[in-house]
Amino acid sequence: MxxxxxxxxxxxxxxxxxxxxxxxxxxxxxxxxxxxxxxxxxxxxxxxxxxxxxLTPYEAQRYCVVDIECNASDPAKGQVIEVGAVMLEGQVEVGRFESLVHTKEIPPAIETLTGISLEDVSDAPSLGSVLEAFRLFLGDAVFVAHNVGFDYYFLSTSFEQQGFGPMLNRKLCTIDLAQKTIESERYGLDFLKGMLGIKEEGRHRALADAKSAAEIFLTSLEQLPPEVCTAEDLIYFSKPNPKKRKIKPKKT
CATH class of the missing domain: 1.10.10 (Arc Repressor Mutant, subunit A)
Structure with a gap:
């Protein structure tokens, strides 16, 4: 852009x-x-x-670390069933968002994976009302997620389907950022949680996974090279193999 x-x-x-x-x-x-x-x-x-x-120093930027659970991998075939998010301002948590979403269909495999049943969501708010509330929470913060491409695309498509327009937020992937700042054999969420000693609070639940991704993100911020000054520098640095310039992370 x-x-x-x-x-x-x-x-x-x-x-x-x-x-x-x-x-x-x-x-x-x-x-x-x-x-x-x-x-x-x-x-x-x-x-x-x-x-x-x-223009904003990365330490002063607002970052919304997000995770979603869905009843299908494609927004054309399913929907979000849970949204969890942690709002960071620099390195300080300033807010949380968590909501189940009403749906009439949760495949057995998804229920087994997440522990979310139809009974759990029977009285949950509608998808439209949850997305409206989440959009207000998100604002124009940088959208951060572990494998951001999935969460961002699914939510942006869902916003459009509900008539709210697409998301235009800047985005950042904690997998890509971790690969440049944390030495690890693998970069899946569960592996990094174990390696970094992040407390297990609920596997494959939206807020718990968002909190874990936020801790990975904060750990990565501690290893940034001095060339990263602004939030846009951080977004650029996190991208895989930038073509125009490379910024090497500090050795630890």
């Missing part, structure tokens, strides 16, 4: 966003509306904007 590198005029930003099919019903020139979708835009002048993550 060009905004991660420089300021752009509002007209150019609006033009580029208008080419995105998922945003065709949005006012691409309305910064408040874009922030509600998670795009952290700030003015750098009267006519230009950039991403706040580009």
């Amino acid at each position: 060009q905004l991660a590198k420089e300021s752009l005029s509002l007209c150019e930003v609006a033009f580029r966003l208008c080419t995105i099919e998922a945003l065709e019903m949005c006012d691409a020139g309305d910064l408040d509306q874009l922030r509600l979708l998670g795009l952290p835009l700030i003015h750098t002048s009267e006519t230009h904007v950039t991403l706040s993550t580009r």
Whole structure:
């Protein structure tokens, strides 16, 4: 995203966003509306904007560490049945989100894996109400997850299906970040939890896994190289094999 590198005029930003099919019903020139979708835009002048993550020190950034449980691996065939999230401001926890979601179908394999039964979700709030509440909780924080591609895609698609528009939040994967900052044989959540001595609170439950991912994330922050200064630096550093420049983590 060009905004991660420089300021752009509002007209150019609006033009580029208008080419995105998922945003065709949005006012691409309305910064408040874009922030509600998670795009952290700030003015750098009267006519230009950039991403706040580009200017915010990574220690001061808000990160929402998320985990979801679903009754299928594809949002076209299933839905979210639990959302858990930990909000961090720098290295301090400032909030938590946790909710089961009503559904009429939980396959036996999913019930065995998560321990979530139809009885558990019979009186849970609807998917739309949970997503609306979670979107308000998330705001324009950086979206963080262990295997972020799955959680981000599933939730963004679910938001769109419910008529809330897509997520535009910046995102970061704790697997990728851990691979650059933590020496380990494997980088699955359970393996890292055991290696780092993270307390087991409930395997394959959303909030418990979000809390574990948050601890992995905080451990990684302790091993960042000095070149990582801003939140956007951190996002860039976490990506696998950046082509333009490489930043090596400190030796431990």
